[in-house]
Amino acid sequence: VLSVDGVSKSYLMGEVTVKALHDISLDFGAGQLVVLLGASGSGKSTLLNIVGGLDVPDSGTVSFKGLNINAKGEAGLTDYRRRSIGFVFQFYNLISSLSALENVQLVTELVDNPMSPAEALELVGLGDRMNHFPSQLSGGEQQRVAIARAVAKRPELLLCDEPTGALDYSTGKLVLEVIEKVNRELGTTTLVITHNVSISGMADRVITLRSGEVVEDRRNEKK
Amino acid sequence: VLSVDGVSKSYLMGEVTVKALHDISLDFGAGQLVVLLGASGSGKSTLLNIVGGLDVPDSGTVSFKGLNINAKGEAGLTDYRRRSIGFVFQFYNLISSLSALENVQLVTELVDNPMSPAEALELVGLGDRMNHFPSQLSGGEQQRVAIARAVAKRPELLLCDEPTGALDYSTGKLVLEVIEKVNRELGTTTLVITHNVSISGMADRVITLRSGEVVEDRRNEKK
Numbered sequence: 173v174l175s176v177d178g179v180s181k182s183y184l185m186g187e188v189t190v191k192a193l194h195d196i197s198l199d200f201g202a203g204q205l206v207v208l209l210g211a212s213g214s215g216k217s218t219l220l221n222i223v224g225g226l227d228v229p230d231s232g233t234v235s236f237k238g239l240n241i242n243a244k245g246e247a248g249l250t251d252y253r254r255r256s257i258g259f260v261f262q263f264y265n266l267i268s269s270l271s272a273l274e275n276v277q278l279v280t281e282l283v284d285n286p287m288s289p290a291e292a293l294e295l296v297g298l299g300d301r302m303n304h305f306p307s308q309l310s311g312g313e314q315q316r317v318a319i320a321r322a323v324a325k326r327p328e329l330l331l332c333d334e335p336t337g338a339l340d341y342s343t344g345k346l347v348l349e350v351i352e353k354v355n356r357e358l359g360t361t362t363l364v365i366t367h368n369v370s371i372s373g374m375a376d377r378v379i380t381l382r383s384g385e386v387v388e389d390r391r392n393e394k395k
Numbered sequence: 396v397l398s399v400d401g402v403s404k405s406y407l408m409g410e411v412t413v414k415a416l417h418d419i420s421l422d423f424g425a426g427q428l429v430v431l432l433g434a435s436g437s438g439k440s441t442l443l444n445i446v447g448g449l450d451v452p453d454s455g456t457v458s459f460k461g462l463n464i465n466a467k468g469e470a471g472l473t474d475y476r477r478r479s480i481g482f483v484f485q486f487y488n489l490i491s492s493l494s495a496l497e498n499v500q501l502v503t504e505l506v507d508n509p510m511s512p513a514e515a516l517e518l519v520g521l522g523d524r525m526n527h528f529p530s531q532l533s534g535g536e537q538q539r540v541a542i543a544r545a546v547a548k549r550p551e552l553l554l555c556d557e558p559t560g561a562l563d564y565s566t567g568k569l570v571l572e573v574i575e576k577v578n579r580e581l582g583t584t585t586l587v588i589t590h591n592v593s594i595s596g597m598a599d600r601v602i603t604l605r606s607g608e609v610v611e612d613r614r615n616e617k618k
């Protein structure tokens with residue numbers, strides 16, 4: 173359902189070229205739960221941003237349900253992002269002037285069949301923090317609002333950049349159960365960047381990046 | 396060398412009072428390496444911010460080398476923060492218009508005997524990223540600039556809020572070795588908030604918070 177074909181991305185820094193991604197080709201089946209591993213700076217966020225239509229590759233294509241996501245201009249890309257994708261950013265990207273509830277609501281209003289914002293926040297243990305603003309929330313609470321916002325959309329494609337980075341063991345486990353539940357019950361194709369090894373245990377497939385290249389692509393036989 | 400005495404902090408949210416910290420009393424000896432554990436929202440960052448003079452308690456005092464840090468007004472507090480403390484923020488707080496090198500330089504210029512900015516960045520594996528701006532760095536790279544900036548000061552007190560949250564296993568291990576080395580070679584009193592269990596292994600003492608209270612305070616017999 174999601175196809176990455178020959179994608180490369182580089183940055184020119186004076187005389188040095190930083191190759192963030194080099195010739196990445198991957199196909200993702202509907203409903204697959206994929207974990208993306210790799211050292212700091214190996215290209216994981218760059219790949220996720222390109223798949224999510226937040227960044228454009230220098231070469232290569234990304235296709236969703238057979239259609240090139242970059243072929244329909246800015247409007248087509250915005251539509252893809254709004255309707256099809258739930259994105260959990262590495263830096264959360266919450267709107268500081270809106271409460272937790274309003275941050276989730278902003279996104280659920282854009283789609284046809286969302287969860288209620290309150291329901292999504294309850295799922296991640298923030299039922300008693302709905303009226304707090306981002307600056308009034310702990311790091312892990314902000315991260316969980318970002319997760320609630322992404323899953324509340326009931327998206328076809330869920331892209332999560334380090335969803336448990338700021339969480340302790342048991343809160344992280346709670347969040348992973350939410351992600352795994354959404355993947356299983358809605359058939360959401362799910363890509364999770366993580367350093368949390370227990371997440372790879374629940375994945376169908378584990379892909380490892382190193383210096384912008386895929387160095388391992390392993391199927392999990394747990395299912 | 397650092398004393399927290401009867402510190403409490405609450406937030407009034409409409410009809411509900413959120414008790415972020417409740418009557419915390421702790422003494423930290425010079426050169427101690429302390430790990431602070433606790434679930435998301437348990438009050439860890441609030442405690443660290445109060446110890447670092449970035450926030451003021453509702454009641455109780457914080458004393459550094461016998462002097463109440465809040466007793467000398469804004470000027471005294473600014474001086475305490477600049478000279479005595481290296482702070483690694485949960486959200487890095489880098490200046491987006493300055494390069495990695497300049498971000499570290501800004502801080503080393505304030506003290507008498509700092510490391511060179513280049514040296515500090517090399518220590519955390521960013522020798523080849525010195526001229527990148529924060530927006531041109533991966534999440535883990537930004538976190539490492541924040542760490543370089545804190546240790547380059549050669550501070551008396553090093554306060555780290557989740558210094559390995561965005562890092563993979565081996566990069567996280569590198570960072571912990573830097574923190575542990577600074578603590579050992581400079582005798583820096585070090586408080587580290589983390590969810591990374593391997594850090595508690597290297598600590599002299601492990602303190603656990605739950606709902607704003609200290610529920611465990613354990614000495615490590617490894618040394």
Ligand SMILES: Nc1ncnc2c1ncn2[C@@H]1O[C@H](COP(=O)(O)OP(=O)(O)OP(=O)(O)O)[C@@H](O)[C@H]1O
Nearest residue numbers: 183192212213214215216217218531533534535536
């Ligand atoms: N705008 C940019 N200009 C220059 N270099 C960049 C830019 N954005 C990213 N990079 C570089 O590209 C590389 C890959 O970055 P990316 O954010 O994808 O890494 P990552 O795998 O997500 O790392 P982390 O685990 O630390 O978040 C990094 O080494 C980074 O320094």
Ligand SMILES: Nc1ncnc2c1ncn2[C@@H]1O[C@H](COP(=O)(O)OP(=O)(O)OP(=O)(O)O)[C@@H](O)[C@H]1O
Nearest residue numbers: 308310311312313406415435436437438439440441
């Ligand atoms: N300005 C504020 N107004 C209201 N409540 C606040 C404010 N700042 C923090 N809180 C609440 O205080 C509690 C403690 O926050 P703190 O940031 O210290 O937690 P933490 O232990 O660092 O969590 P994490 O591991 O998620 O970073 C949280 O439940 C948070 O919602």
Ligand SMILES: [Mg+2]
Nearest residue numbers: 217262533534
């Ligand atoms: Mg990243």
Ligand SMILES: [Mg+2]
Nearest residue numbers: 310311440485
């Ligand atoms: Mg915190």
